[in-house]
Amino acid sequence: MKFKLGNLICETRKKISGFWNIDGYEIPTTIINGKNKGKTVVISSGIHNCEYAGIQTAIEISKELNPENINGVVIIFHPVNYSGFFKKIPAVIPEDNKNLNRAFPGNVDGSICEKIAYNFSKTLYSQIDFFIDLHGGDLYEEATSFVYFPGIGKKEIVDFSEKVAQVLSTNYRVKSSATTGAYNSAAIQGVPSLLIERGGNGIWDRDGVIDYKKDIFSILSYLGALINFEYIENSIQIKITQANYISSHLEGYWYPRFRAGEIFEKNIILGEIKDCFGKTLATYISEYKGVILYQVSSLAIRSGEEILAYGKI
Known part of the structure; x- marks a missing residue:
């Protein structure tokens, strides 16, 4: 047919x-x-x-x-x-x-x-x-x-x-x-x-x-x-039923602490956004033990841009 x-x-x-x-x-x-x-x-x-x-x-x-x-x-x-x-x-x-x-x-x-x-x-x-x-x-x-x-x-x-x-x-x-x-x-x-x-x-x-x-x-x-x-x-x-999707509320320079696929513990710094003079503007902390599913790899970050997703394991 x-x-x-x-x-x-x-x-x-x-x-x-x-x-x-x-x-x-x-x-x-x-x-x-x-x-x-x-x-x-x-x-x-x-x-x-x-x-x-x-x-x-x-x-x-x-x-x-x-x-x-x-x-x-x-x-x-x-x-x-x-x-x-x-x-x-x-x-x-x-x-x-x-x-x-x-x-x-x-x-x-x-x-x-x-x-x-x-x-x-x-x-x-x-x-x-x-x-x-x-x-x-x-x-x-x-x-x-x-x-x-x-x-x-x-x-x-x-x-x-x-x-x-x-x-x-x-x-x-x-x-x-x-x-x-x-x-x-x-x-x-x-x-x-x-x-x-x-x-x-x-x-x-x-x-x-x-x-x-x-x-x-x-x-x-x-x-x-x-x-x-x-x-x-x-x-x-591994099945993941809970995930966090983090977006930046400001413009800046992105410094992730982990690579995609890496596992981390609860209350760990996942990354920071700094200004052009190196001052920390925002810090992102894990809410639970998880794995980085995907993240932005560029240094530049726009306001409103999704920068990171991680799943609970």
Whole structure:
């Protein structure tokens, strides 16, 4: 049975690559329509256009998967924020300077960012069974290896998403309490989903992509979509149900005490913001024993900018 996504049509046992056109905005897309019936799975990358490990992973997977090794349909975006990818502007779509991951569920009459979110919500999610969103530290952020599963939605959707998360090689799985974002929006609309974090600082490396690909193949295998690949449940993955997201209330110079992935005790200084003369303006103290999930790695910090996220362990 053929699969249609806007202007793109892929027949059974075929693979096509082209651009999904959303009101003039083009998203590089590969669709693999397998030889047998099965689930329809989306692998999305580059919603944040400078998170390169996920983008490179999506590109490689789009080349390696073929109808012969797929049951159902796999759709790959590489990347969603295609115009921003070449502008090298972190987080936002340059046409309207908006963060796509904050635009869901979107607006058909809004700016291009909101229209993309609307088309995901109304055109894409209604046709799929699982949504995988590849992220990582942005241009000046570092992230440890972890996966978000949605915390808001029908219980069966949340539970199934978490179950799938446990086949990933990531060190942590984090329960999200957010309602925004492509994957959270998908879950609220009844589609199990995950957001995977890995890498950052405007670079990608071969080991990171290999780990990412293994995780994607494990998910596809668990869902019955990938033939001849065996997944293994990660029995040592740590579940995090409480996380702190710290934003700066002032402009200054950021001095973190830990790196992403490092563990610390309660009542420990996590970092400081100083002025240009070295005077300490703000100090951030841990509320509990935890792990740095991600943090800003640049020296410069803007007022209102999120600088650090840590989870309780």
